[in-house]
Structure formats: C-alpha cells, structure tokens
Amino acid sequence: MELISGFFHAIPYEQILIQTLNGIVTGMILALVASGLTLIFGIMDVVNFAHGELFMLGAYMGVVVLAVTGNFWLALVLASLIVALIGAALQITTLRPLLGRDPLTTILATFGISLVLQNYALWQFGPVPRKIQEPITGQFALFYLEYPWYRILIAVLSAAIIGGFWLFLKYGTYGIWIRATTQDRVMAQAMGIPVPWVHTAAFAIGAGMAAASGVLFGPLIGVNHAMGVDWILKAFIVVVVGGMGSLGGSIAASIFVSLLEAYASIWVSPAQAGIVSFVVLILTLLFRPTGLFVPTPK
Amino acid sequence: MIKRRSTAPFWTGFAIIVALLIIAPLVLPEFWRRFVTEILIWGLLAMSSDILIGYTGMVSFGHSAFFGLGMYGAAAALLTVKPPNLWLAILYGLVGSAGVALFVAYFSTRLRDIYFAITTLIFSQIFYVIIFTWTEVTGGENGLTFSRPQLGIPGLYSQPFTSNTLHWFVVAVVAASYLILRRITQSPFGMVIQSIRENEPRTRAIGYAVERYKMVAVMLSGLFAGLAGVLYAIQNRFAAPDFVYFLVSGEAVIFNVMGGIGTLVGPIAGAAFYLLLRELFSRFLTEYYLIPVGIIFIAMIIFLPQGLLGFMRRRLNQ
Amino acid sequence: MIASDASPASLVDLEDIHTYYGKSHILHGVSLRVGRGEVVGLLGRNGVGKSTTLKTIMGLVNPSRGRILFEGRPVTNLPAHRLARIGIAYVPEDRRIFRLLTVMENLRTGLDRNGVSEARKQELLDKAFSYFPVLAERRNQPGGTLSGGEQQMLAIARAMMLEPKIILLDEPTEGLMPRMVSQIREIIDVLQRDGVAILLVEQNVPLTLEASQRVYIMEKGAVRHHCPASELTVNHAVIHQYLGV
Numbered sequence: 001m002e003l004i005s006g007f008f009h010a011i012p013y014e015q016i017l018i019q020t021l022n023g024i025v026t027g028m029i030l031a032l033v034a035s036g037l038t039l040i041f042g043i044m045d046v047v048n049f050a051h052g053e054l055f056m057l058g059a060y061m062g063v064v065v066l067a068v069t070g071n072f073w074l075a076l077v078l079a080s081l082i083v084a085l086i087g088a089a090l091q092i093t094t095l096r097p098l099l100g101r102d103p104l105t106t107i108l109a110t111f112g113i114s115l116v117l118q119n120y121a122l123w124q125f126g127p128v129p130r131k132i133q134e135p136i137t138g139q140f141a142l143f144y145l146e147y148p149w150y151r152i153l154i155a156v157l158s159a160a161i162i163g164g165f166w167l168f169l170k171y172g173t174y175g176i177w178i179r180a181t182t183q184d185r186v187m188a189q190a191m192g193i194p195v196p197w198v199h200t201a202a203f204a205i206g207a208g209m210a211a212a213s214g215v216l217f218g219p220l221i222g223v224n225h226a227m228g229v230d231w232i233l234k235a236f237i238v239v240v241v242g243g244m245g246s247l248g249g250s251i252a253a254s255i256f257v258s259l260l261e262a263y264a265s266i267w268v269s270p271a272q273a274g275i276v277s278f279v280v281l282i283l284t285l286l287f288r289p290t291g292l293f294v295p296t297p298k
Numbered sequence: 299m300i301k302r303r304s305t306a307p308f309w310t311g312f313a314i315i316v317a318l319l320i321i322a323p324l325v326l327p328e329f330w331r332r333f334v335t336e337i338l339i340w341g342l343l344a345m346s347s348d349i350l351i352g353y354t355g356m357v358s359f360g361h362s363a364f365f366g367l368g369m370y371g372a373a374a375a376l377l378t379v380k381p382p383n384l385w386l387a388i389l390y391g392l393v394g395s396a397g398v399a400l401f402v403a404y405f406s407t408r409l410r411d412i413y414f415a416i417t418t419l420i421f422s423q424i425f426y427v428i429i430f431t432w433t434e435v436t437g438g439e440n441g442l443t444f445s446r447p448q449l450g451i452p453g454l455y456s457q458p459f460t461s462n463t464l465h466w467f468v469v470a471v472v473a474a475s476y477l478i479l480r481r482i483t484q485s486p487f488g489m490v491i492q493s494i495r496e497n498e499p500r501t502r503a504i505g506y507a508v509e510r511y512k513m514v515a516v517m518l519s520g521l522f523a524g525l526a527g528v529l530y531a532i533q534n535r536f537a538a539p540d541f542v543y544f545l546v547s548g549e550a551v552i553f554n555v556m557g558g559i560g561t562l563v564g565p566i567a568g569a570a571f572y573l574l575l576r577e578l579f580s581r582f583l584t585e586y587y588l589i590p591v592g593i594i595f596i597a598m599i600i601f602l603p604q605g606l607l608g609f610m611r612r613r614l615n616q
Numbered sequence: 617m618i619a620s621d622a623s624p625a626s627l628v629d630l631e632d633i634h635t636y637y638g639k640s641h642i643l644h645g646v647s648l649r650v651g652r653g654e655v656v657g658l659l660g661r662n663g664v665g666k667s668t669t670l671k672t673i674m675g676l677v678n679p680s681r682g683r684i685l686f687e688g689r690p691v692t693n694l695p696a697h698r699l700a701r702i703g704i705a706y707v708p709e710d711r712r713i714f715r716l717l718t719v720m721e722n723l724r725t726g727l728d729r730n731g732v733s734e735a736r737k738q739e740l741l742d743k744a745f746s747y748f749p750v751l752a753e754r755r756n757q758p759g760g761t762l763s764g765g766e767q768q769m770l771a772i773a774r775a776m777m778l779e780p781k782i783i784l785l786d787e788p789t790e791g792l793m794p795r796m797v798s799q800i801r802e803i804i805d806v807l808q809r810d811g812v813a814i815l816l817v818e819q820n821v822p823l824t825l826e827a828s829q830r831v832y833i834m835e836k837g838a839v840r841h842h843c844p845a846s847e848l849t850v851n852h853a854v855i856h857q858y859l860g861v
Contacts, residue, residue: 047412047415047416094596094600097600098599098600101603103411103412104351104357104411104415105599105603107357107412107415108551108552108555108595108599109596109599109600111548111551112552112592112593112595112596112599113592113596115548115588115592115595116588116589116592116593116596118588119585119586119588119589119592120586120589122585122586123586123589173724173728176717176721176724176725176728177725177728179714179716179717179721180714180717180721180725183714183715183716183717184712184714186676186696186712187708187712187713187714188697188714188725189675189676189695189696189697189700190674190676190696190697190700190705190706190708191697191700191725191726191774191778192697192700192701192725192726192729192778193697193725194697195697196695233419233420233423236416236419236420237420240413240416240417244412244413269431271427271430271431272427272431274427275424275427275428278420278421278423278424278427281417281420282405285405285408285409285417286405289408289409289413
C-alpha cells in the first residue's frame, strides 16, 4: 500500500502537464515542417535534404524583415513568401533538369543545396545567433508555474496554417490539381494539368511552410545557420514513422514523437531525450515499416 | 569464345600511380605530403562507400558511423593496452566498425532506396549522440587523444613511425584495400551485387537471397570504412565525435559522385578533387569554401552525372 | 483504298513515327490519319504497339523519329498537358481515374480550364450526367469505390470535359459486361454526332467494324492494312491473317 501511494506521489503531475504542452507545441512546429516535406515527396518523389535550410532561411528572413519593419506578423508573411520564391527558383534550376533520373540524384542535389545554403547563411549573417522578439510576451498561470502565451500561439498558428493548407487541398481548384498530380502524374498531364508547374508550386508551398515554422520557432531559440540540421533529421523520422507520403500520418507522428520526447526530458537530459525519436523509428521499421499511422496495406 | 582479358595496361597504370605515391613524401613539402596522405585516407572511406553506392546501388549516409567507430575502436586499443600496439588498434577498429555495420545492415537492408538512405543517416546520428553524450567512455565533445603506436611486429622488430613511413604505411594499406576490393567486385559475389543494382526483382526471382547479399555488402563496406577510421586515428592521434556526424557521410558521397561511382578509384579521385578545391577556395574565401564547392557539386550532378572517371568505368572493371 | 474526295479534313496525322521504350523499338514507322468527326479503328493483336501509338499521339511518349500534325500544325514533342488543351483527350486502357478524388473532382480536372465560363462548365456537367446517370448518383463518392464499368464511364466523361476534338479510346470495352459494351457503343455514336473524332483501339472486332468508318490494322509496330470498315467482315481473310489465333 505504501509502495503504491508512494509511486503515485512520485509522478510529477505538473511536470507532465507542462511537458504535454511543450510536446504539443514542438509537435505542431514539427508537423508544419514535416507537412512540407511530405508534400514534396508525395508529389514528385523528391527527398528534400535542404528542407531544414529552408526553415533556417525563413527564420533569418524573419530577423531581417523584423529589423526593418518592427512587425512580427509582417515578418512571418514576408519571410514565407520570400522563401517560397527561393524554393521555386531552386526547383526550377536544379530539380527540373533531374526529372526522370535516378532518385539518388535528387537526394544528392538537395544535399548539395543544403550545404550551399548553410554556408551562405554563415557568410551573410555570421556565427552569432540572432534573436527574434516574440510578438506577445507574458505568461499565464499553470498550477504554481507560469507558461508563456507565445508558445500556445505557436501551436494555434501552426494548426491554422496546416488546416488552411488542408482546406486548400480539398476544395481549391489548384488543390485538386495537386492531389491529382500526386496520385497519377501521367493522367494529370493528359487532363491538361501543367504538371511541371504544379511541381514547382508544390515545392514553393513546402518551402513557405518550412519558412513559417522557422519564423514561429525563432523566438524560442537563437537563429543561426545550423538550426535546420536537427529539424531535418526529426522531420525525416516522423515522415517515415507516419508513413511516407501521408500528410495525416506525418502530422500524427510529429505530435506523437514530440510528446514522447517531452515526457522523456522530465527524467533525462534533452540531448538524450532526442534518442526517443530514434528508438521510435527503429521500432517502427521493425514492426510496421509502412508507417505507424497508416493502415497496414493488405 | 572467351576473350583474353589483357591486364597489362591495368597493372602498368597501377604500378605507376603507386610509385608516384611512394616518391611523394621525398619530393613534396611537408604540407602537401600530409595532404596526399589525407587524400588516401578519405579516398579509402569513399572507396568503401562505392561498394554500396556504385556496385550494389544502395545510397548510404551511414559511413560516418563506420569511420567513427573505426577511429574510436583504435583509440580504445591505444588507450587501454600498454604498450600501444598497431595491429591491436587495427583489430579493435575493424571489430568496432563491423559491429556497427552489422547493426545497421540488419535494420536497413529490408528497405529500398530512399528509406535505406534516410535510415542510415539516422543511424549514424544515433551513434553520434551516443558518442557525444557518453562522456565517461568516449570523452564526449572533446574526444580522446592518444599516442601513435610503433610500426612493426611486437617481439620481432619495431620502430616509431616517421612521417614518411606513416605515409608509406597508408599507401600500402590503401593500395592493398583497393586490390582486395577489386578482386571482390570481380568475383561471383561482386557479380551478384551488381545484378542487384541493375535489377533487384529479377535477381531475387532468379533465386538469390538478396537481403543476405546486401548485408554482406554493408559489412564489407563498413569494414573498409572502419579501416580508414583507424588510419585517421593513427595519423592524427585523436578521435572526435565530429567525424561521426552525418556530414562526413555526406562528404564521402560527394567524393563518390564527383569521382564517378562504380569505379573504386573514381572516389579516390573525387576525394582528391574535392580536397584540392577546398584548399584552393579556402585561400580566397576562408571558411566559406563550401559555397562554390557545393555549387560545383550540384552542377556536376546535373551536367556530369557519371563523375570525373565515370567514362572509364567499363575499362576499370575489366 | 479510300476515295480521296470523300475524306474529311485532316485532324490528326502521324507520319512515319518511330518510338522506343528504352532500347526496345516499338513503333516502326507508323503512319495514319484521323479526319474531323471520323471514327477510326485501330486493330491488331496484343503487343503490336496500338497503345503505344495512342500514347505517342497524346505526348506521353516521345517519338524518336517522325512527325505528328494536329489540324495541319506540327505538334511532335509537345508535352501532354498542352495537347490536352488544344483538343486531344485520352482514355487509357486501365481507365486510370483518380481513385482518391470524388467523381465530381475527377470531372473537374477536365473542367477547370482557362476561358470556360461557369455556365458552360455546368452545361458540360449536365451533359455528362445525362449520358451517364450513374455518375450523377455517385458524384461525391471516391473514384476508387466505383465498379469497373462505372470507372470506364467516368474515364470517358472526364475526357469529354476537355471539349476535345478527338478522343483516343484504348480498349474501352475490355472486361465489361455485354450491357455495358452496348452502352459504350452508343456513347461512341453520340460523340460522333457531336462532331468529336475518335481513334478507337479495340480487341472487339465486330464492335470496331460497326462503329468505325475506316480501320487500320497493325502488326509488329507498323500499319499493315488500311481500308474502309465496310470492306471488312469478321470472317474476312485479312482479319484472320492479322488477328486470328
């Protein structure tokens, strides 16, 4: 009896609640990054190694616009648009020529792009991390602790962006084009859909989403040239765990993995908590390689 | 009618290149001598990766794990066994990298293409995190330093490495590795893995246990990558987690693509090309050399996909 | 041979088309033409290159030699989506409707084009639903839940939404029940009455001979015989020669 009540006393309830919130917040950002990655992979079979750098560029663009205008919301919107255009330019110059070739080449090309972008950022902005000021400061009381409003805002905005994107896919004219091209590129062309441009647009949308994530996440950590690297690994993991090509799956996996990591960080250091995502990946590969959140194909 | 393979041109070319490498430390200034040694070591890493990428058709980003474990394995031998023994270092390093290769192979060989590449990437990061955080054993962020072992056979003869003898040792190891790997690619095993690259379903349909061949290929590749790690440890006398970071795997893949996959020597040429470019650009642009080098890399993928030596692929494999 | 003064204005012309899949030489100098509003049949055993011919016209496969003309203008090597916009529609052999899109969304992929007013879009939809009432019933169901015959109707309706001048029909009656086969037969007539040309690839010889004005017969990647459909019957020696087992 003593043991049991002792056990229940030892569970850190407030910590669990805090980490649940943290997990959801990080999970939503990760979901936003992973959605772009899934979109790009699903529609043109490209594994975009440079996605983390688009996230990073978004954060830097946010820094720049914020410095010029002083308005966070303007920074969010403009950074996403600018990086979306950069993404479109990258797709047209380096990925279109590789269409139809071995998928290995696009992995390598996007890897090359990621190296160039990282070092370009290092060159232009220097190694010292920059700061983005959050638009709303202040915290609310959660038990005896205080939780920042901004983090809640991040989760809400990410969900809104993903939701908006989902609506666009389902009901927009061009959303139908994207879905048709993803399902059957050849017949989409035969129906008059300009598939090369749909590819470019999809890449641009994915890049914009990554950039938005970068701006949103910016205030939580310093903006520096290497910030994309951790995110790209996590994003790859959740895309595989969620089932490659499944938007819903990668979103679910993002939240799932982030929650687990947040809980783990109650007991171990954050660096070690990062192993959680790796373990989840290994287990998924062993037992449900098509994805945890996708129905097993018959 | 069986055509007699004329091997004379190959052996002549090989002998000439090895001779040049042997003379190198006697004629080059110290900086360039070290440069050539580094090219050989990275070339060995890239060559090991070519077994997977060029011959079996599996893109792997996991070589940093094999390389790193080879390095740390050698470090373990050199730090725990007194006096530091060269052959034990090599043994420990190979065992370490083989172990990692087995682990990676078991999980990843069931996966195709992209999934395999991503999984190897993630596995190399797993090892990075373990090495980085397990400070008591691996020295964490700072790595491990140790002294260079003696060259020779214990009990019979031994003397310390000079920079020249070290260079010649590396030349010998890399040249021997090349010959061994070449022999393997020309063996029945080599034929099977190449047919896996060409058409995996058909190879499977003929009756080959494709997964098993892939696993052996991964282990072979990992072994030689680990050997490169051992050489690096001996040359530089330290082991650091930076070398387990996936960027090292990325560089190995770059060497492969630049030099020409499926040629074994191509990757060594690719390593030389990359390191030379890096040297060249860092003189003008300090640390940002990766910008022009990266752009060149991308341009090569688009316009010169077969790499520098790719045109010789058929001839080199005869 | 065809009496030249009776041939309609040319819509699609293939001149000496050679097409490869990788190293395989599939089409060895195919030449044929389809006139405005004509129904032309393309017969031949399996594997002679009939589908490849359609795919080449649709721009899904690029010929290595030869020319393709549409309304007299060269269109060789134009991408498929441009050809779809100038008036060529394709109904492939395995239907290939978008399984995860609803019936309505499938139709919209053809409807959503520049320069088509909402009123016209509604007209086209109404026409499709009147020809294929079952599609109207299932308009919000995902394409993958439709039966084989319904999917075939959807594939044809979808092509109609492009308001094409010619529809390339690849084995529309394959795997269908007799009742559906005659429905397809009627659709072909209706389309022709609307002025749409049809290039019909079929294994069903009687249907093809009935529906077409002219017939081409292919063997081993080239056209071997060409005549008005009226000159052939099911038991004709030519049919036996090129299609008999």
